[in-house]
Amino acid sequence: MHELSIATHIxxxxxxxxxxxxxxxxxxxxxxxxxSGVVVDSLLFGFEIASQGTPLEGTRLLIExxxxxxxxxxxxxxxxxxxxxxxxxxxxxxLSGEIRRGKELEIVALEVKD
Ligand SMILES: [Zn+2]
Numbered sequence: 310m311h312e313l314s315i316a317t318h319i320x321x322x323x324x325x326x327x328x329x330x331x332x333x334x335x336x337x338x339x340x341x342x343x344x345s346g347v348v349v350d351s352l353l354f355g356f357e358i359a360s361q362g363t364p365l366e367g368t369r370l371l372i373e374x375x376x377x378x379x380x381x382x383x384x385x386x387x388x389x390x391x392x393x394x395x396x397x398x399x400x401x402x403x404l405s406g407e408i409r410r411g412k413e414l415e416i417v418a419l420e421v422k423d
Contacts, residue, residue, distance in 0.1 A: 311346075311347070311351075312347055312348060312351035312352040312354070312355040313351075313355040313358060313359065315347060315352060315355065315414070316352055316355030316356040316358070316359040316360075316370075317355075317359040319337060319339065319356065319359070319370070319416060320356065320359045320360050320363055320365050322416060323337045323365060323368075323416060323419055324363060324364060324365055326416075326419060327364070327365075327419065327421070330421075332419075332421040332422070333364070333421060333422040334364070334365055334368050334419050334420070334421055334422075335368055335369070335420040335421060335422050336368055336369040336370070336371055336419070336420035337356075337365075337368060337369070337370050337371065337416060337418075337419055337420075338371050338373065338416065338417045338418040338419070338420070339370060339371065339372050339373065339414075339415070339416055339417065340372075340373050340375055340413045340414075340415050340416075340417045341372050341373065341374055341375065341413060341414060342374075342375045342377070342410060342411040342412045342413035342414065343374065343375065343376050343377040343390075343392075343393050343411045344377055344393055344408070344411040344412045345411075345412060345413065345414045347414065349372055349374065352370070352372070353370055353372070356370040373417070375410050375411055375413050376389045376390065376391075376410070376411065377389070377390045377392075377393050377408065377410070377411035378390070378408070378409045378410040378411055379396055379398065379405040379407055379408055379409060380405060380407040380409050381398035381400065381401065381403055381405050382403070382405065382407075383398065383401045383403040384398060384400050384401055384403075386400075387409050387410075388400060393411070396408070
């Protein structure tokens with residue numbers, strides 16, 4: 310499972326950060342782009358497995374999903390797409406290859422215990 314190795318990586322990074330800061334993690338905030346190819350449910354499940362037996366066991370993984378956003382030169386605007394099947398601007402139908410957002414797979418914050 311692809312998501313399990315990602316989850317293992319997230320646990321390792323979060324734990325390293327928590328150790329460096331001398332804090333205990335309560336929740337991990339993750340930003341996940343539509344193009345990351347990650348299935349949210351599988352990642353949540355993978356996180357549960359990967360965190361078992363580590364100091365992160367019992368912490369929550371909070372995922373902020375980022376829609377695919379392109380820049381449309383015709384509309385001169387950034388446009389959010391409903392899916393990842395087509396890179397056409399939903400407003401004018403122009404094909405744009407310029408992806409602005411949607412590839413994210415990053416830890417954005419750690420919630421820590423007081
Ligand atoms: Zn457009």
